[in-house]
Amino acid sequence: MAANDPWISHDPLGEALHFLRMNGMFYCRSEFTAPWGLALPAMPSCLMFHVVTSGRCWLELDGEPPQALQPGDFALVAHGAGHRLVHEPGADCAGLFDLPRAEVGERYEVLRHGGDGKPTQLICGAVRFEQPAARQLVALLPRSIVIEAAQLPQRQWMQDTLRFMADEAGQLRPGGETIVTRLADILVIQAIRAWIERDPAAQGGWLGALRDRQIGRALTLVHADPARDWSLATLASAAAMSRSAFAARFSALVGMPAMQYVTRLRMHTAMAELREHGRSVGALAERLGYDSEAAFSRAFKRHTGLSPGAVRRGIA
Template sequence: MDLFDEIFSAMRVESALYGRLAASAPWGVAFVAEPEVRFGMVVRGSCWLTSAGLNRPMALTAGDCYIVAPQVAFSLRDDPKSPTCPCTQVFHDRDGDEVSFGGGGQTADIVGGCFFFDKAGAEPLLSMLPPVLRIGMDSTRAQALQSTLQLIALETAEPALGSKLVVSHLADILFVQAIRAHCLCDARVTTGWLAAYTDRRLGAAMRAVHGDIGRDWTARALADAAAMSRSVFARRFKEVVGETPLGYITRWRMYKAKCLLRQSDLPLGAIAEKVGYATDAAFSRVFARHVGKTPGRYRRQGADTCA
C-alpha cells in the first residue's frame, strides 16, 4: 500500500460539525484554539482571516478554501480591523445550520466546520499542516476540492434525507483533497517526512521501509535502497527528516501499532510481529518508552474513548 493511502485509510474522519454563516458588514467572528481541524469556504463575497499563525491578514474571496490546524486560534471578519464576537456567542442561538450575523452592510456567505479524527491515525498528516492553509481556485485539484465544498454547502443550505451522513463522508473526502493539494502545490515543503518521501533517493528508501515496516532494517540496507553510502544517507536523511533513519522507523512502527491497537482486534503478538518485533515483551518495552503507557492500557483507553 502507498504511504499516503496507508495514512489516509488510518486517518478516519469520525465526524464533522458544519454550519453556514451569512455575514454582513461590519462583522467579525473569533474562533478559539481547539483540538480539531477547522475548514471553510467563501461561497459568496469576501472576508479576511487573521491569526497569530500568520504574518499578515489572509484575504479570502469567493471560491477560496481554508484549513486551520489544531490548537490555532483565528478570526474571520469583513475587514482586518473590524471588532470580533466570540463564535460561541454568534452560533449559540442558531436556528438550523445557518446563522445571520453583522451590521447589515456588504454580505459574505461562508460554509465551514470542523473535523473530528481518530487522533492516532491522523497524527502524521496533522503534524505537517501549517497553522493556516489557504487553497485558491487556480488549479484543477483545487477546483475538485471546491466541488466537494460546494456539495457540503448545498447539503447545509438545503438539508434533505441523510444530509448529516452525506456531509460526514464529504468531509472525509475534503480533508484528503486539501492535504493532497497542499502536498502537490506547496514548494516550501523542504523538510520532514513529506520532503524525504518526494526526494528521489530518500524516497526510494522510505518506500522500501513502508512497503515492509516489519523487516529487520539496518543502516546498510536503507542506504542500499537509496543507492547512497551509509554516511551520506544518514547525514542527508537527518537533515531532511530531522531524526535518524532508525529513529524514524521506530516512530513509524509505533504509529502503525497505535492504529492497529485502536482500529483492530488483533492480539498483541500479531501486532508486534507486523511492526517488526519478535516478542510481545520487546514490543511492549519500546511502545511504553515512546508512548508512555503499555499497549494493553493504550488499547483499553482507546476503547473507552470510542464508547
Template sequence: MSKASEIAPPAGPGTHTDGDPLGEVLHLLQLTGTFYCVPELSAPWGIRVPDLNGQLVLIAMTEGNCRVEFENGDELTLSAGQLVLLPRGHAVDLSDAPGNTLTPLFDIPATRHNARFETMVHGGGGALTRMTCGVLNVDHAAADRLVSLLPNAIFLDSFDPAAGAWVQSTLKFLAEEARDPKPGGETILTRLTDILVVQAIRAWLETASDQETGWLAALRDPKVGRALQAFHQSPQVGWSVGGLANAAGMSRSAFAARFKALTGEQVMQYATRWRMQLAGAELRQGRRSIAEIAAQAGYESEAAFSRVFKKTTGRTPGSLRRA
C-alpha cells in the first residue's frame, strides 16, 4: 500500500494553514499564454471566432465598441474599459454592428511579432475599435477545477467601483501600449492580460459567495478550507483523514462528515483524485519519468501508482505520456 494514504503528518509549524484557501487556488492558476493579439478594426467589420478547444479567451476593450454574439443567441455590447472572459473558449461572433459580414478569424491577415504575439488590421476604414485579446491555458489541477465551475462568460466593467480603480488604469495602459508600441510592449501587454484574467475570475467569485455546498463552499469554510489549503500546498505528503482533520482543528469524524457534506466526496477519494490530476499534468508535459512522478505523488513504487492512476482516470500512465 502506498504511503500516500497512510501517514498523518504532524501539525505545527511545518503545516501551512494560515491565509486564504481560495486566494491560493487563484495563485495556482499558472496561466500559459497560447497567443495574444491586438486588433485594430475599422467599421464596418465582423469576425467569426471559432471554438478554441476549452482555452480561456479574454477580450479587453480599449477603444470603440464591440458586439459579442454567443452561440445561444445572447448578445453583449462592450465599450472601452470593459472586458469579457470566455472560460471555455466557446465560439463567438464579434462585430461593430448587426448584420455585418463575418470573416473567419484565421482568414484575416495578421502581423506576427513573435511566437505568441501579433497585431491585426481589418475592416472598412470607418470608426476605429481597438482591443487586446488573449488565448490562455491553465496548468494546474486547482485551476482546472476552478475553471470548470465558471460560467460561459464573465463580464467586467472597469468603471464599476467594485472592480477596483486599478482595473481601469490597467485597461488605459493597455490602450496606450496598443496605440504607441514601445520596446518590450509585447511583454507588458501579455502580462497585463494575464492579470486581467485573474481579476475577472476574482470578480465572479465574489458574486458566487452564496453557494452553500460544492468545492468553492468547501474552500470558503473556515475549517475545511484550512485543511484543503494545507493539502493543496503539499499534496505529496502522506495525508490521512486524521491529519487533515488536525489541520482543520476538528475531530476526525466531524471533519469527514463536514467534508463529504460540502464536496460530495470522501476525504481520501478527493485526495487521490487530486494527486492523479497533478500526475496527469506532469505526464502530459513529459519532463519527468513515471517513477519520478509516482514518487512526487507520494507512492513508494511505480506499480502502486500506476494501479491507482488507472483506477482513477481509466488510463495507464504510459498511454497518457504517449498522447
C-alpha cells in the first residue's frame, strides 16, 4: 500500500473506530419484574453492554457507586468485569447462567426473571474485538461508561434506533436477530465516540496521537498494513517529516519508539490469529513479512514470552 495512497483515511481517529468490528459472543432480550437482580460473570477480553428499552434499573460494579439507568440509557462495561443489574441497589441476584432462557438463535436468547412488580426490559450483549488497533482503543476505556440518552445531541437518532431495536427484539421476525445485533454494534461504537468527545482522558496518549495530523497518518498506515516492510525512514516520509523529528514526536505522543510499535502490532495480530483462527505459524510468518518461520517464532517469543505453537494449540 503506497504511503501516498489517496484512499488512506485523513481521519485517523475515525479509522480506529472503523476497526471496531465486533464478534458477538451473545445477545439477549431481558424481561425482568421487580424484585429482581442479575449477576453477570467476568468475561475476559469482552465488552458487555446493556440498553434499557423500558423501565428502570441500576448497574453495580465493585469499587464504583451504583449507576441508575433510565429508558434509552446505554451502559458499557468495557473490560469484561463481573457486574450486577438490579431493580434497586443491594438487591439479591441470580447468576446469568442459572436462569432459564429461551434460545431464539445461535447467539440470541430471551431471559425472563423476577416477581410481580414493575417491569424492566433491556437488550444486553457481550462482544469481542479482534483487530489489534480496536483492542488498543478498547483498553483505554474506563471500567464502565453510561451514556444518558437525554444528554446526547443525537438524542432523536438514538431514541429512534432504540425503538426500532426494541421492536425487532420483541417480535423477532425473519432477519430480526441480524438487525438487533447490527444495531447493537452501532450503538456500542456511538457510546465509545461519545466518551472520546467528552472525557479529558481521551485527549492524550494513543488517542491524542491519532488526532495528530502527521503521526496519526503514520499510525493509520501501519494499522492498515502491519506486514509491510516499514522502517523509520518510510514512516517519516509518509508523515512528511524528517526521521529525527518523526522519531521524537512519535515516541512523545505514543509512548514508545515507532518500530517498537510496529513490532508490537504485528505480535498482537499474530496472537489473535493463532488463538482465534488457528492460523499456521508458517502462514503467519509469511503474512507478517518475516523471512522464515524460525525468525517469526523467535520474535514472537521475545515479545510475548510464549511460543507460537503453544498459543495455536491453546496451551498458553
